[in-house]
Amino acid sequence: MPDSVKNNQLLKIINNRRSVRRFTEEPVRDEVFAAILEAGRMAPSTVNLQTWSFVVFDNDQWRAKFEHFIPFRGTRAVIILADTYRLRQILDVFPYSPLVEHTAAVINASLAAMNMNIAAEALGVSSIMLSDTGQTGLFNTDFLIEKLELPENVIPLMTMVFGYAKFDNLPVPPRLPIDQVVFSGTYKAPDTAVLSDWVDQMEEGFKAMRPGFSFARQVELYSNKMGEAEIALTKLVFYRGNKTSS
């Protein structure tokens, strides 16, 4: 890699981003948090439709709502919503095409989340993206619909926790080699020996992070919760089965 690329400061920030699980008590100031949220607002989206919303919390607000600390003791949290409810109040963009609607909304909300993540890094603020609010480990949509009073066509996707990282030089969770994820022209079948090696690295990483912790166990935990999450999500996407707010 040439120096002009290697020494690019922004690229360094992007590549040094880590998911942080220990935060200091230093609060993220209002104007810094506002700049992070602004990056979400400025993200690109399908036909600029901005199918996202962000529900924001400081620690007091989070505790009042969820009766525990922000996960990992972050000092700010944002629940990212894939939101086509707002758009539907003014435009009939999506006739009955719930899966396309869901997919587009998820893409856009995720773009906004990543833009916020990098904006935070630019300001020295670390973060982690969690599937839920730290209680169940996987999309807990029914719970959040009630807690956040969400109307139909709004799907909670993740919680982003923000704060200042307690430790530097966190290890990099093992990435697949570039030749397993980048293909020229047509899809290339994966090399199962490489995948197997990656699983071993993941297992080692999990063990190093916390004794008794296991990647295999984490995957199993997720798998066990999938059925419930599938039912909840199906109800939301296809049946607009949210009667909580009515």
Add this chain to the structure above:
Amino acid sequence: MPDSVKNNQLLKIINNRRSVRRFTEEPVRDEVFAAILEAGRMAPSTVNLQTWSFVVFDNDQWRAKFEHFIPFRGTRAVIILADTYRLRQILDVFPYSPLVEHTAAVINASLAAMNMNIAAEALGVSSIMLSDTGQTGLFNTDFLIEKLELPENVIPLMTMVFGYAKFDNLPVPPRLPIDQVVFSGTYKAPDTAVLSDWVDQMEEGFKAMRPGFSFARQVELYSNKMGEAEIALTKLVFYRGNKTSS
């Protein structure tokens, strides 16, 4: 906003990002393109599962595959795939929970796409995210499954076009005011007068961009294609109906 935030160079780059539709002929060098792809590889993902793949093209490769130029005459293109096929070769993370699997894969692939987008900006390279390859305007999954020889559980999400922007100071497509997208604690119903004003601004923007162009017409075009896209996506997500590669 305090100067320390306002003068942050990376934040400026993030907030000045525009979707670019006119590129110069200057090619994106291999090492610059590699750095962009590396940012995709380094993106965060659910349990670090990296459910994405990137199919890459220069103009010759694109023309050989699709028989036209890269849209907007970009010089590189990346088709972003939500990919759980690879993972399924080694781990049974998703028992039959296709909508959760799809949603997680779409989130992760979109995070990678945004990370690449910002990495490109950091290197002076502009981009645009397109729903398709420039031919139909909306997820054209069947076409891409055939062209890219995709196995089951791989869903093409978007094409990112990269290149050097021909023009500076592109207008900012109108964003919704922050109080319409950021809520404290609970969901807040949108202000339809504000939404209506936003639609008017979008319409003006479309007209300014190209005479005869219309936001309402663009929305209508999308809506008309939804049915077909819905069927194709449903087949892929729920019936793994991809027999092209077998």
